[in-house]
Amino acid sequence: MSITRHHTNQRMSQIVVHGDTVYLAGQVADNANADITLQTQQVLQKIDALLAEAGSDNSKILSAQIWLTSMGHFAQMNEVWDAWVPEGHAPGRACIESRLASPDLLVEIGIIAAR
Secondary structure (H helix, E strand, O other), X not given: OOEEEEEEOOOOEEEEEEOOEXXXXXXXXXXXXXXXXXXXXXXXXXXXXXXXXOOOOHHHEEEEEEEEOOHHHXXXXXXXXXXXXXXXXXXXXXXXXOXXXXXXXXXXXXXXEEO
């Protein structure tokens, strides 16, 4: 089976497709000054665009990894997440508290999906 990579640089690819499985790099908000709600919305919009480019969508997500800088943001992030995931299509998911690459970032989400 072939492996295709999109939006690739020396360090990483934003999308990797192997067969009918799509792997997305962890996505963060463009506006690091926004609150957790807006940052989560921005991340999910980026994920929507990348999944569409790879021939998938949020109803085909198999697994999600979510990193939050504070579990104090958990409920607000979940409000946005729950509105975004189609009913009956909740993926396997882990949510971890962790420092991120920039102190202003509040959330990062990595996705594995089917096509």
